[in-house]
Amino acid sequence: MSTLDEFALIRLLTEGKQSPAFERTHGISTGIGDDAAVANVTAGYQLVMTCDTMAETVHFKNITMRSSDIGYKAMAAAVSDIAAMGARPRYALVALSFPAGTPAERLAQIYEGLYECAHKYDVVVAGGDTTASASGITITVAVIGEVEAGKALLRSTAGPGDVLVATGWLGCSAAGLDYLLSRAEAAESWPQQWHAYESLVRAHCRPEPQVEAGLLLQQSGACTALNDVSDGLASEAWEIAEASGVGIDLIEERIPVAHELLTYAQKADKSPLDYILFGGEDYQLVGTMRAEHAIAMQMKFKEAGLRLYIIGYVHEQAQGVRLVQIDGNVVPIEKKGYHHF
Amino acid sequence: MSTLDEFALIRLLTEGKQSPAFERTHGISTGIGDDAAVANVTAGYQLVMTCDTMAETVHFKNITMRSSDIGYKAMAAAVSDIAAMGARPRYALVALSFPAGTPAERLAQIYEGLYECAHKYDVVVAGGDTTASASGITITVAVIGEVEAGKALLRSTAGPGDVLVATGWLGCSAAGLDYLLSRAEAAESWPQQWHAYESLVRAHCRPEPQVEAGLLLQQSGACTALNDVSDGLASEAWEIAEASGVGIDLIEERIPVAHELLTYAQKADKSPLDYILFGGEDYQLVGTMRAEHAIAMQMKFKEAGLRLYIIGYVHEQAQGVRLVQIDGNVVPIEKKGYHHF
Incomplete structure (x- = not known):
């Protein structure tokens, strides 16, 4: 990334994707652009938190996924962990690492897929990190959801019958x-x-x-x-x-x-x-x-x-x-x- | 990782690092081992969320950091974003990607540093993801903290005088x-x-x-x-x-x-x-x-x-x-x- 500094890149990837009104009605006080995001949790609810990583050549190659699919699937995989707790996904953080020389267009497409999935599941992309990598794209999506206190569905509670x-x-x-x-x-x-x-x-x-x-x-x-x-x-x-x-x-x-x-x-x-x-x-x-x-x-x-x-x-x-x-x-x-x- | 499956690796990295009593007194209902972690937020508080990535050769090399430093600093960088909001860090999710053949000992040391920093700042490592990478170690730490509602310190509110x-x-x-x-x-x-x-x-x-x-x-x-x-x-x-x-x-x-x-x-x-x-x-x-x-x-x-x-x-x-x-x-x-x- 010699032509685009980190802030310009973040703007390219995220600007216009979520309206301030959408963020406000979805519980966000402070979204992308400060040191961290600030958001509400419903009273009487617990947090449900997970993260999922996809790495190039290991989880995707250029013959198995389009750029937009990479973003979509990274978000979907983390959202699925929240679904598996019987919880509602609310906020996501996205960490993207990519080698120098990755076309900005490819990064933009990854984020388009990511936002497409986020919107489908009513998730706010609240923050993230973009960094260089030595080789290969790696994307980690953390999703924070919520569930009525004490109601999360675990895997340890199945019973005979x-x-x-x-x-x-x-x-x-x-x-x-x-x-x-x-x-x-x-x-x-x-x-x-x-x-x-x-x-x-x-x-x-x-x-x-x-x-x-x-x-x-x-x-x-x-x-x-x-x-x-x-x-x-x-x-x-x-x-x-x-x-x-x-x-x-x-x-x-x-x-x-x-x-x-x-x-x-x-x-x-x-x-x-x-x-x-x-x-x-x-x-x-x-x-x-x-x-x-x-x-x-x-x-x-x-x-x-x-x-x-x-x-x-x-x-x-x-x-x-x-x-x-x-x-x-x-x-x-x-x-x-x-x-x- | 031919000799160690994912679950064995997670045990190696995390087992014994945090006691169930520590997790319980720190708000965790379900920690590492299910699809997602479940945890409490203090009533009247808002979430503060951030993530930070460190990638090999870009953020660290073997002449600039020991393995345990990598884990320590990845956690510290994310905790610092929470501190910069005037908030208290509470929970962390850790995504670690590493090439096949990385010695388990190196991964264990990364996690030792990570937990050392987590304990110092009273943060519970609540979950994460471990995956292979094509080359180089990448670590992303997401930290979820909390702050009294409406009290987060932004960067947009400085005034003349x-x-x-x-x-x-x-x-x-x-x-x-x-x-x-x-x-x-x-x-x-x-x-x-x-x-x-x-x-x-x-x-x-x-x-x-x-x-x-x-x-x-x-x-x-x-x-x-x-x-x-x-x-x-x-x-x-x-x-x-x-x-x-x-x-x-x-x-x-x-x-x-x-x-x-x-x-x-x-x-x-x-x-x-x-x-x-x-x-x-x-x-x-x-x-x-x-x-x-x-x-x-x-x-x-x-x-x-x-x-x-x-x-x-x-x-x-x-x-x-x-x-x-x-x-x-x-x-x-x-x-x-x-x-x-």
Whole structure:
């Protein structure tokens, strides 16, 4: 950045993206431009805080994501952690590092995607930091949300007799990534609309954190534990099982499979179930609730235009996570997930 | 990271560093280990939020900082932004990215420094993210603090007739950096105690954010504007001047110069004033207050074991920032600072 100083860059990236009126009605007293942001918390609520990092070549390459997708997804991943607590995201801080010589246009596009996601989920970008890096773009988004005191949904509170639920299709993001890697086409040359696997590419590049579903689960009082699917269903089910000291059986025939996932997996000679269990970054929610509440919750979700699938059961015995296959066989599921290491 | 999965790494870095009792008494309901942390805010207080990034080769190299210094300083820099609002830091989120093959010992040392600083300033490390990077270590620390509603100290509220104050020596960090670069000795070979320029090295590697001073200024009601010195006195004075629509005169003979800064500058044939004006990362506070309060505040600071120097005056005319030299000449000061670009 030889031609643009830090303040000019911050103006380029953030100016005009959020109106003072928007900030004011969303609880901000002091936004971007001072040493730190100042904001309100609703009386009787607790803070819910998380951060998520995406690094070039590790989490994205120029054949797997457009610049705007990088910003969108970094925000979405952090928002999803807040959703997984049954909380409402409110404020975000954004730390962006980039090598000297990165075109300002690329940085501006990253921020456009970032703000697009922030607006969708009613989040105020309240501050951040822009710095140089030796190589590669790294973006960290911290999101601060709030939840009625004592009402956050943990992963350690599932109990025997609960059912396991999921808020949408799983495995699509990992399949989308495989598809993009197999095409190996620079993002600048991507078509506006994909003829094939549009939903898989979208799941990978523009995931939809399930804030509304998380709030519905939290406010219902029926949900006993909740996680978001960042590392695949197997890993998330294991996390709930271990944290809660229970066993979880996934029922294969109950797990929904997206049509395009099925089609792509057949063509690529892969198993859709592998994507679902061990793929990552779907940012759907997986949780548990007392069985007697499940049908009523499904109705509530339907009324709200959301989906809720019952995909498994929680057992008293700590037998880990198992899969009840369509033929009735029960097989243990490995505690592996999609880790970026 | 082939031998350690993410959860094992998080345990290595964080386990045993903060007791459950410490977390509980510091407002944490759910700490590290769930999707997000859950914590309390004091009733009637507002959030104060910031984040700060340090990237390898840009902000630190192996000849300028030990691993533990990296963690310490990343936390200190973010805490300093909270101090600059007259607020109390409470919670931190830490995002660490590192290349495959980084020794776990190095990561552990970074976290040791991080926790050392957190404990010093009574901050709970409430969560974070660890990811791989293509090259180089990047660390982002977000700090969430709180301040009595409506009492945050901004930089846009200085007025004519105010004096400019500083909470300590400036320029030492930049001089320390120059000294370390001139020695070019790998941090692992550094002496336990430096024979020369100990205070300069310390100012660079282990800065002391002025939380107590910031709170004292905020609670006094006398302070009209406040900044922390991350980019040098010139840059910070310019920020206050521009944001507040005032002019600021720095009085050269009033600006305190640390003894070791003077010695080092003489030896290196540099100007101490250059370090003070255009060096960075001192993390002292620079602020303004009504002249009639200044002496009483100095007494209060003295009682608290803190320092407060009156180093300039605020004018109505928007003539920018000027230096009143010891010989009485008045010269304009450039709006440049220590930017990492």
